[in-house]
Amino acid sequence: MPGQPSEISNATAAEIREVNCPGLGIEDEDIRVLEKFTNLVTLDLTANQLTQFSFDLPKLQKLVIADNQLTVLDVGGLPSLTWVEASNNQLGSISGLAEFQPNVLDLSHNQFTEFDLAILQDLEFVDLSHNKLTAIWDDQNPSLSSLEALQSLDLSNNSLTTIGSLEDIAYTYTGNGDAAQTEQGSLFSLFLACNPTFQCSTLGLxxxxxxxxxxxCAEQSAGEKWVMREYPSCLP
Incomplete structure (x- = not known):
């Protein structure tokens, strides 16, 4: 990395748990040394000039790599990863998803046209806004009902028409006064603005x-149904 010693011993690198290098003009060849950091837990490479990231870092839990030029992100060698911030890149896919179970995932402002959220069952907070999404599950995983920990889902500014029913995971509170009070579901916040052809009725909410x-989604009193609000800020 810029300004680093020409050599760093494996023993020294293995002792380091956190690396923060935002805004240093780092390029792909500069981070090859990371393969020595076998016990790294947190890595921040925000606002550099990286185009790809693919490393075996078995202890890495938090990766912040937003505001780069990434076209390749491989998480297959990051089995402990639970937090990913990779917004404002040029990603259209991620390799290694089968072994990936994050809690926090921010992939906003990228180039995704589809993304299989249903296989990431530990998700709590997701931001996939400002992509080109037309689908967030496939025929093998046709529902988000397995995302029982999901609390916030931002899918605004995409091209989605449906994300299926969220009835099983949406937070619901019933009861008032002396009546029995019940709470169920975890999904508290859902953002769908600027998906112009989205069918609100398919949410099951x-x-x-x-x-x-x-x-x-807004209630249309004349038809007694929910429809997508239109906002001037939504670009065609």
């Missing part, structure tokens, strides 16, 4: 679901 209230 009603006004009792906070996720529907944040989604940008």
């Amino acid at each position: 009603d006004e009792d679901n906070h996720a529907l209230q944040t989604s940008s």
Whole structure:
């Protein structure tokens, strides 16, 4: 990396748990030394000039690599990874998803046209806004109902028409006064603005679901159905 000693011993590298190198003009060849950091837990490479990232870092838990020029991101060698921030890149896919179980995933402002969220069952917070998404599951995983820990899902500014029913995972609170009070589901916040042809009725939600209230779906009183709000800020 820029300014680093020409050599770093394997023993020294193995002792380091955290590396923060934002905004240093780092390029792909500069980070080859990372393969020596076998016990690295946190890595921040924000705002550099990286086009690819593929390393075997078995202990890495948090990767922050936003604001680069990434076209390749391989998480197959990162089995402990739970937190990924890779927004503002040029990613259209991620390699190694089969072994990837993050809690926090920010891939906003990229080039994804599809992404299989349903296989990432430990997700809690997801931001896939400002992509080109037309689907977030496939025929083998046709529902998000397995994402029982999901609390926030931002899919705004895409080209989605449906994400299937969220009835099984949406947060619902019932009861008032002396009546029995019950809570179920975890999905509290859902953002769907600027998906112009989205079919709100496919969500399987009603006004009792906070996720529907944040989604940008609005009740159309004449037809007694939910439709997508239109915003001037949504670009064609």
